[in-house]
Amino acid sequence: MVSSLGVGTxxxxxxxxxxxxxxxxxETFAPFLVHPLSEVEWATQISKxxxxxxxxxxxxxxxxxxxxxxxxxxxxDDPLRSAIDMTVAAAGGERDVEVDEHILQTMADGANDxxxxxxxKLSTDLRPTLFLAQLSNLLAGNISIVHKxxxxxxxxxxxxxxxxxxxxxxxxxxxxxxSDIALVGASYNGQHWDTILTNEAxxxxxxxxxxxxxxxxxxGDESGxxxxxxxxxxxxxxxxxxxxxxxxxxxxxxDAVSDQGLDERFDKRMTALADYANLEGAACIISTASxxxxxxxxxxxxxxxxNKPYRxxxxxxxxxxxxxxxxxxxxTALAMDAGQTPFGMEVDHDxxxxxxxxxxxxxxxVILIEGAPR
Amino acid sequence: MTKHLDHRGxxxxxxxxxGVVSSLGEGWQDNWRKxxxxxxxxxxxxxxxTEHLRTTMAGTVDFLAGANGSSYERTFGFAKSAxxxxxxxxxxxxxxxxxxLVVAAPPVEIEWAERxxxxxxxxxxxSDSAGYRAMVSAAHGNAPLAAKRAARFGEVAANLxxxxxxxxxxxxxxxxCASGATAIQTAAEMLHRGETDRALAIGTDxxxxxxxxxxxxxxxxxxxxxxxxKTASKPFxxxxxxxxxxxxxGAFVLETLEAAKARGAKVxxxxxxxxxxxxxxxRTRSKPDGSPAIAAVRRALDDAGxxxxxxxxxxxxxxxxPENDKMEYMSLTSVFGERLGGTxxxxxxxxxxxxxxxxxxxxxxxxxxAIRESTLPPTVNHQNPDPAIDLDVVPNEKxxxxxxxxxxxxxxxxxxxxxxxxxxEPE
Numbered sequence: 001m002v003s004s005l006g007v008g009t010x011x012x013x014x015x016x017x018x019x020x021x022x023x024x025x026x027e028t029f030a031p032f033l034v035h036p037l038s039e040v041e042w043a044t045q046i047s048k049x050x051x052x053x054x055x056x057x058x059x060x061x062x063x064x065x066x067x068x069x070x071x072x073x074x075x076x077d078d079p080l081r082s083a084i085d086m087t088v089a090a091a092g093g094e095r096d097v098e099v100d101e102h103i104l105q106t107m108a109d110g111a112n113d114x115x116x117x118x119x120x121k122l123s124t125d126l127r128p129t130l131f132l133a134q135l136s137n138l139l140a141g142n143i144s145i146v147h148k149x150x151x152x153x154x155x156x157x158x159x160x161x162x163x164x165x166x167x168x169x170x171x172x173x174x175x176x177x178x179s180d181i182a183l184v185g186a187s188y189n190g191q192h193w194d195t196i197l198t199n200e201a202x203x204x205x206x207x208x209x210x211x212x213x214x215x216x217x218x219x220g221d222e223s224g225x226x227x228x229x230x231x232x233x234x235x236x237x238x239x240x241x242x243x244x245x246x247x248x249x250x251x252x253x254x255d256a257v258s259d260q261g262l263d264e265r266f267d268k269r270m271t272a273l274a275d276y277a278n279l280e281g282a283a284c285i286i287s288t289a290s291x292x293x294x295x296x297x298x299x300x301x302x303x304x305x306x307n308k309p310y311r312x313x314x315x316x317x318x319x320x321x322x323x324x325x326x327x328x329x330x331x332t333a334l335a336m337d338a339g340q341t342p343f344g345m346e347v348d349h350d351x352x353x354x355x356x357x358x359x360x361x362x363x364x365x366v367i368l369i370e371g372a373p374r
Numbered sequence: 375m376t377k378h379l380d381h382r383g384x385x386x387x388x389x390x391x392x393g394v395v396s397s398l399g400e401g402w403q404d405n406w407r408k409x410x411x412x413x414x415x416x417x418x419x420x421x422x423x424t425e426h427l428r429t430t431m432a433g434t435v436d437f438l439a440g441a442n443g444s445s446y447e448r449t450f451g452f453a454k455s456a457x458x459x460x461x462x463x464x465x466x467x468x469x470x471x472x473x474x475l476v477v478a479a480p481p482v483e484i485e486w487a488e489r490x491x492x493x494x495x496x497x498x499x500x501s502d503s504a505g506y507r508a509m510v511s512a513a514h515g516n517a518p519l520a521a522k523r524a525a526r527f528g529e530v531a532a533n534l535x536x537x538x539x540x541x542x543x544x545x546x547x548x549x550x551c552a553s554g555a556t557a558i559q560t561a562a563e564m565l566h567r568g569e570t571d572r573a574l575a576i577g578t579d580x581x582x583x584x585x586x587x588x589x590x591x592x593x594x595x596x597x598x599x600x601x602x603x604k605t606a607s608k609p610f611x612x613x614x615x616x617x618x619x620x621x622x623x624g625a626f627v628l629e630t631l632e633a634a635k636a637r638g639a640k641v642x643x644x645x646x647x648x649x650x651x652x653x654x655x656x657r658t659r660s661k662p663d664g665s666p667a668i669a670a671v672r673r674a675l676d677d678a679g680x681x682x683x684x685x686x687x688x689x690x691x692x693x694x695x696p697e698n699d700k701m702e703y704m705s706l707t708s709v710f711g712e713r714l715g716g717t718x719x720x721x722x723x724x725x726x727x728x729x730x731x732x733x734x735x736x737x738x739x740x741x742x743x744a745i746r747e748s749t750l751p752p753t754v755n756h757q758n759p760d761p762a763i764d765l766d767v768v769p770n771e772k773x774x775x776x777x778x779x780x781x782x783x784x785x786x787x788x789x790x791x792x793x794x795x796x797x798x799e800p801e
Contacts, residue, residue, distance in 0.1 A: 141788025
């Protein structure tokens with residue numbers, strides 16, 4: 001895990017136990033707030049030469065993937081890496097803000113043919129290999145190159161739903177013997193003007209004073225998303241396969257379910273998901289609520305009907321879209337491994353923790369996580 | 375019961391519907407007639423100005439409604455057309471498909487038309503200088519629908535879901551030029567797992583824009599033989615110099631054979647096997663020994679339970695780049711050995727160009743048609759064979775042939791390799 005809170009599992013334990021304070025940058029993108037990426041010693045996972053081929057989003061993901069493989073005890077020269085099935089949830093990479101702004105300014109200054117201007121400027125000003133740092137599937141591509149993960153490589157797209165599907169699909173493949181071991185993850189760069197633009201166009205980015213996500217639903221200035229930067233990768237493994245190689249087992253994913261549909265049927269879908277995932281039996285809920293006003297309010301209303309303790313990850317670590325459900329699962333597993341309930345919640349019965357993912361635009365799902373047998 | 379299980383004890387997967395859009399036309403009949411007549415869909419670009427561009431041709435789809443709109447409108451529109459054709463053929467209930475949806479679609483970005491519009495709006499209200507702050511100040515609450523659609527990666531799949539009534543959270547995926555094949559593979563795995571009785575797998579791409587052309591040009595991936603667009607794509611020829619970007623969509627309705635038979639659906643073919651392997655060598659180049667592509671081909675054949683000798687025809691990835699065609703030849707030689715000379719292999723891209731995200735799906739449809747129509751589509755523009763590539767590429771003219779099994783290859787940037795085996799319905 002990599003985020004504004006630091007690098008690696010130790011740096012995220014306080015967050016997993018509900019004891020971390022958010023790190024906010026209110027200056028760089030003022031009036032918008034972001035959770036900035038912490039200092040990262042990139043060279044510990046990615047050679048200088050490979051770092052130059054990536055922008056922050058790919059670099060963060062490739063770094064986090066390396067941490068996960070290392071944490072799973074699968075060394076760089078372990079042939080197991082060539083048997084790992086990788087699923088990455090990704091969007092696209094960073095645009096060159098300087099080139100874009102130069103084109104917009106030239107047009108504002110009275111150039112008369114926008115399309116020809118774009119052709120001319122992009123042809124001469126774009127760094128030739130930037131495209132590769134922008135292509136969705138090249139995060140996975142870089143992980144193959146840097147970390148030698150080559151069993152299979154698939155990239156899912158589609159905001160929070162992509163992260164959810166990445167976990168669900170990998171779990172399903174493992175459960176049915178289509179795969180023994182999987183690397184699943186995502187990364188996000190919240191510190192980029194194009195990210196702010198996308199989030200403003202699709203939802204709303206919070207301005208001014210920072211508030212926890214469930215207090216950001218009124219549509220006012222301070223409501224909305226607070227983008228974060230970071231990445232989370234999980235190594236998922238069939239139990240016997242993990243035991244056979246003496247792997248450390250953080251937790252067990254018992255099930256993952258998802259759905260998507262029209263806004264007006266949200267309540268119906270949530271009730272069905274709750275039924276299907278047997279939320280009744282869950283001890284507590286970890287919410288990945290985004291802060292996007294309408295969907296966050298709807299999620300909170302649903303959570304309040306469950307009569308269960310719940311806490312949200314995003315208030316502490318920021319909105320990281322494709323990463324949401326993966327980071328929340330990682331934090332949950334971390335707390336369980338420490339023998340604690342996630343976010344230090346007081347629970348009144350045993351049962352799995354349900355990671356609830358309600359995307360900021362669409363997609364809903366539940367990932368059920370249990371402590372490892374001791 | 376057991377007769378509906380494959381050699382690995384999994385449900386056999388039937389293809390009960392297919393559909394296709396390419397620069398040759400809409401629908402399989404028009405496409406197949408032209409493809410087997412050696413017609414090229416590559417032409418000079420008229421959709422946008424091409425001044426300053428090194429490549430000025432493409433296989434754009436200009437004849438469908440909305441084709442002159444945004445990448446979203448094309449990508450969605452092509453997918454809708456191909457999927458509608460496939461669903462009507464399959465005879466599933468209109469508007470309530472009721473199975474899973476897996477879509478291979480290109481990555482999205484807010485396009486220049488919307489960037490200029492947002493910038494202008496932002497400057498008008500905040501009198502900022504041009505740039506991101508101006509666009510952002512205009513975006514909230516005022517973002518044009520086109521900008522919103524272009525900004526959301528799940529947009530195409532969500533709207534296809536609403537259109538066709540697929541069940542559950544759709545998967546949108548990207549494995550670069552292998553995406554279409556990966557969509558079919560991902561759907562096939564769902565059927566093997568018993569998660570669903572039927573799945574709609576689509577590969578679609580309407581992303582030919584000036585910026586996309588420039589990006590591929592900067593990587594020196596595109597042909598610059600602009601003088602005669604129809605002959606620019608010449609896979610396996612000595613004077614090939616890059617691929618030609620193109621658009622289109624391909625769709626399959628996949629069902630377990632058991633479910634298809636139970637509802638009395640016509641079985642059009644079998645998805646017999648899939649194989650994939652990632653390459654860790656380089657972002658755009660393949661490992662010199664071809665081992666990842668070789669592994670993908672072998673895994674697909676093993677998955678289908680067949681030997682190389684049982685492949686009647688290979689539908690090549692055949693992009694017409696110097697590197698790909700050489701690597702594909704070498705990899706196939708390694709798997710097929712001496713038999714390769716006797717196995718015909720052709721590249722649809724010689725006529726329809728490289729449809730990128732859609733390619734694996736479109737070419738899977740053409741692979742199935744080769745079986746159903748007993749015809750091998752040619753590799754056109756094959757006047758000057760590469761002496762280093764000794765293949766029967768079905769040069770220039772279609773060929774009648776009895777085809778029971780086809781291997782369809784897809785290899786992409788980022789080390790993506792995916793292969794499918796498509797077969798006739800078992801007797």
